[in-house]
Amino acid sequence: MIADTLTGARPTQTTRREEIKVVVGASVGTVLEWYDFFLYGSLAIFFSSHFFPAGSATAGYLASLATFGVGFVIRPLGAVLFGRFGDKAGRKATFLVTIIVMGTSTAGIGALPSFQAIGWASPVLLVSLRMLQGLALGGEYGGAATYIAEHSRADRRGFTTGFLQTTATLGFLLSLGVTLVCKAFVSTEDFASWGWRLPFLSSLILLAISTYIRTKLSESPVFAKMKAEHRLSASPLKDSFLVWQNVRSMLVVLFGAQAAVGLIWYTCNFYTLYFLTTTLKVPTGQAYGFVVVMLVFSLPLYVMFGWLSDKIGRKWIILTGCGLAVLTFLPIYTNLSKAVNPALVAFQQTVPIRLAANNCSSGLFSTPVSACDRARDYLTQAGLSYQVEAGAQDGTLVTHFGNLAIGGFEPTAYKKALTVAGYPVSMDIKRVNRPLMFGLIAMLMIWGAMAYGPMSAYYVELFPAKIRYTSISVPYNIGAAVFGGLAPFMSTAIAVKTGNVYYGLWYAIIVGGIAVLIGAIFMRETRGRDVAE
Template identity: 70%
Template sequence: MSSELAANVRAHGASKREEAKVVVGACVGTVLEWYDFFLYGSLAIFFSSHFFPAGNSTASYLASLATFGIGFIIRPLGAVVFGRFGDKAGRKATFLATVVLMGISTAGIGLLPSYETLGWASPAILIVLRLLQGLALGGEYGGAATYIAEHTPSGRRGYATGWLQTTATFGFLLSLAVTQLCQLWISAEDFAVWGWRVPFLASVLLLAVSTYIRTTLSESPVFQRMKAENRTSSAPLRDSLMVGQNVRRMLAVLFGAQAAVGVVWYTCNFYVLYFLTSTLKVPSSQAYSYLVVALVFSLPLYVFFGWLSDKVGRKWIVLIGCGMAVLTFMPIFSQLGKAVNPALAQFQQSVTIRVASSECSDSMFASTQTACDKARDFLTQAGLSYRVEPGLAGEPLVTHIGGKSVAGFDAKAYRDALIAAGYPAAADEAAINRPMMYLLLFLLMIWGAMAYGPMSAYYVELFPAAVRYTSISIPYNIGAGYFGGLAPFMSTALAVKSGSVLGGLWYAIAVGGISVVLGMFLLKETKDVDVNQ
């Protein structure tokens, strides 16, 4: 690159037309990555029996979900592998490789023969494909964020990268839309047998489009200049992980920002769906339709808060969004219960449920074996809070439901006692206070967008250009993969052990609250930082 061109790029960045092309190219590929990733979780209930031994559908479903979790666990390794490659070989080539890897892996799931055909090779290959998906996703975000930001002038960097922050929501919505369309055209019986493969195979079309767009893009001007000036890092991992100042930045990002953003975004976008269906007993089709409205409402907010961060700074928008979420999760979800299923809320107020036993385990990680543990799990799945009391040693479990007592654990006896006490087994659609419900859902979307919208620009501005891809990818994927990835398990376990349907929120509140406090002291503002350095 000539010195004149370098000076021009430094002064002016990309044109607005080139900037729009860069944003579209990066975002289309990232939408595909998230589409592929979410598709597995939404369709696992349909294909789980195909890839695991027959005879126990619940065990097969749990095994498929465990395989889904592998994708989160492997993400930090993907960050290391592709981060190093992106800082050495370039941004464009690297995030082109991640989208191709993700697309091929997803199509592979759609083509994978069943357990009946391949035996144990079938779940083994499924695990390999999930590992490849996790590796690809681990390398995607850092590359896309870096690529967009390095093409964009400082006064528009938050706005431009704000579009990237919409891609997870777009990917989730796209996975739902394609699945719903397939289920409209394919009978329920055929969908369970082979139709579930169609959404996976459809990713080939998205892969072709995103690959074509990304191949037409130019390399990041910042990377081109570093390469021309021989300033690229020869060992990005060493320069990221062995330089004290950079390590401190990565730790500040991980514990002062990404931990909070991960749990807040998960709670606002996914835990709320679990709460609607499992706790409030809204039929899944209805719950998805409500959430889709809220997600569509949230899309422009990511761009808005990215734009706002260009004006007033990134740090405090992120921390205020996370802080407001932490402070309001309990009242929002409590009011959501009253708005969506008022009969269940009234039942909980008028009917006291007590579990008296001497054998209830205290460990969150204990398997459900004792009668007490089974009773607690049953009540949690019913969307009911309860109080645990010490029982007499040697005497059986006694569960008090209103004025009726049930000895031992008997699911049918529990259901009969609940129905006799007036328990509403499902939410009444006509009784839902929709204005209040949407107001509460929209509040959650606002907090999530505030937390997530400015993050790409903030990360890019925080780290030096020579190790930017690696330094962004590692803390982001550890935070999203582990803090966010642990959220489903921790939330469910806390709800069971606490005896409160709102108890699962304490994981997000604790992690998010601690992270916000740390971020207030550890994070610095970056709005006017020169990303060329």
């Protein structure tokens, strides 16, 4: 067992075997939590039509992404509820509650009736389940980071918590893997109809395994020592939010570290899959395969950068990864298009598309009504960039495909015009420049790992032990919700509104760049601090 914390022993006496047990026990549940959370985003393109009214494919997908974002927006409330619980009742008990809530909510999505079956109750229940997932995840990360760090030696804290940082990638990887397995045994038509439910329902198996493992863990030695010495905070929320020094640290975490890291990680990992499938038209199975390879490549990087932060410090590794990502997003994604679908890029360069109209609406979720709205929806689904310009006084839509002009909107006419202009209806997987593609995605994975790898150790060292769970969870989850969770939606929405498939990246570039600047000025180095105080 862990050294007797009641006699004042510090967590530095934890043996290597016990350290492994702690890391595995804390991380396995967090993997499930991320699996459940990312599963929704991975499958949104398949089930968006089941839970929302029939109409625009783009509107339905955007509504699904917005609902994905709702799960992030509710996370700060989960951070407050479970953070307080973790600082008063203990780390272990909080683990069990969060994982049960997350697992059952995910299974509930798999069993949820469609819009056609129960009407508006379907999206309402979907949002409710996403909110429960967000509450659970809001209380998970801060506890897991605290639990592992409080068992670790100061000179190994970045290394051990680096394994926790792999859980988001492992959860994403697991969600893709389970989806691919289900697709292998279910036809494409059946998967779109009902097979997408199987990965959600399979979370019940993972829930049972994770719950069992967590019941075998002991309490954090730092928490046990504080409890024995009657040093627990009587009011974690008051001590967190009414002490200026602590509030300052939380603000720096929120607007500096977490804003940057949240945006960079999601754009480097999650957005890559969306871009391959939706914009570059890579078949889903192939795109999943490409991303899975690179996710596996990235796993040891989180531990490596965590270990490196034990040697040279946390702050500048984090900010360097974020800064490099901000500077290279546009060239990486632009060249990724050339590597993956050169025919589509060549078409866009030689056949500019212009929509001349005066009645394009500003609604993102409404069903397209005007000819311009329906044309934009069609082009977005085709992965094509376009420009919208002033049209004729009578409001008639005129679409220019290079030198070819089409009046009004009619799908058959658009399809014929694009074919005549040379639009590649399907991408040629044989023309993919795989070395270049994998190299570009590898750069994204490296930036994401640099930014995310040392984060747990940095957060734990920044805050006092008696309010650590709350103080980590609140800014982390607000930042993840506002900046990271809404990134897929904001990027997609900006691309749709501007008509340029690359312009969605400016959300991450501008907001991430500001956050890096704030972090460079106000973040303090924390390496080596005593986490028992």
